[in-house]
Amino acid sequence: MSANQQPILEGRGLSKRFGGHQALNKVDFQLFPGEVLALAGDNGAGKSTLIKCISGAHLPSEGTVFLEGKPIHITSAQEARTHGIETIYQDLALAENLDVGANVFLGREPMTKMFGFLPMLDRKLMRSASAEVLDTLEIHTRLDKPVRELSGGQKQAVAIGRAIYWKARVLIMDEPTAALGVPEQRKVVELIHRLKSQGVSIIFISHNLIDIFAVADRIMVLRRGELAGERNAKDTNGDEIVKLMVGG
Ligand SMILES: Nc1ncnc2c1ncn2[C@@H]1O[C@H](COP(=O)(O)OP(=O)(O)OP(=O)(O)O)[C@@H](O)[C@H]1O
Numbered sequence: 001m002s003a004n005q006q007p008i009l010e011g012r013g014l015s016k017r018f019g020g021h022q023a024l025n026k027v028d029f030q031l032f033p034g035e036v037l038a039l040a041g042d043n044g045a046g047k048s049t050l051i052k053c054i055s056g057a058h059l060p061s062e063g064t065v066f067l068e069g070k071p072i073h074i075t076s077a078q079e080a081r082t083h084g085i086e087t088i089y090q091d092l093a094l095a096e097n098l099d100v101g102a103n104v105f106l107g108r109e110p111m112t113k114m115f116g117f118l119p120m121l122d123r124k125l126m127r128s129a130s131a132e133v134l135d136t137l138e139i140h141t142r143l144d145k146p147v148r149e150l151s152g153g154q155k156q157a158v159a160i161g162r163a164i165y166w167k168a169r170v171l172i173m174d175e176p177t178a179a180l181g182v183p184e185q186r187k188v189v190e191l192i193h194r195l196k197s198q199g200v201s202i203i204f205i206s207h208n209l210i211d212i213f214a215v216a217d218r219i220m221v222l223r224r225g226e227l228a229g230e231r232n233a234k235d236t237n238g239d240e241i242v243k244l245m246v247g248g
Pocket residue numbers: 018021022023041042043044045046047048049050
């Protein structure tokens with residue numbers, strides 16, 4: 001990424017305190033258009049806190065987030081979405097009892113009118129539109145299946161499909177492969193490559209260095225709430241990243 005390119009998303013001096021605990025301390029970051037940025041760090045290093053400050057789940061105690069150079073003050077995930085920022089948290093935030101189609105539209109359901117006047121959910125549109133988006137991602141699952149009956153990997157895929165349908169420009173994924181089996185991890189890695197090729201900028205949190213090196217252009221390492229270092233993936237290796245993670 002060239003230094004003169006404008007980041008799509010940038011944070012300057014982001015800090016977050018929880019009571020007396022400094023979870024994040026003056027962290028700067030940039031995410032460039034079409035880039036996959038991996039966020040690495042030990043447990044409690046501040047990775048989730050950082051992305052929550054970006055996605056509206058937390059308000060930073062200090063610092064500013066910029067979208068395409070303009071300061072933004074996001075106070076909810078809903079608001080982040082209107083800016084094209086979609087976040088997939090580790091627990092996914094899917095509604096387990098609803099089917100796949102309903103989950104793609106969760107919180108943004110299209111309506112139609114029964115008998116021309118009674119408002120009702122447009123289930124047909126939800127199914128056909130979700131079928132289309134899951135198809136382009138080559139995700140094959142029955143759309144009328146309640147989400148609770150899907151595997152972890154299929155759930156990730158639905159969450160990713162939802163981000164695509166709503167045309168996320170920035171996709172933030174907090175440990176998307178942590179709870180998955182090996183084939184499903186591969187699928188998610190494949191989906192990330194596909195999204196990147198469609199121009200989506202991605203922040204990817206993982207403890208798994210193999211996944212990180214499989215997807216990342218750049219790797220940012222946090223340690224005890226501070227930026228421990230930043231490397232282009234092609235200029236570093238697992239040993240160096242681990243050293244940055246543990247310090248010393
Ligand atoms: N809501 C909260 N209230 C109080 N402390 C919190 C809260 N969220 C996080 N912390 C603390 O902030 C620090 C950073 O937590 P964070 O969840 O960002 O770490 P992480 O890098 O995502 O770790 P992990 O890899 O285990 O998910 C930790 O010490 C954690 O205990």
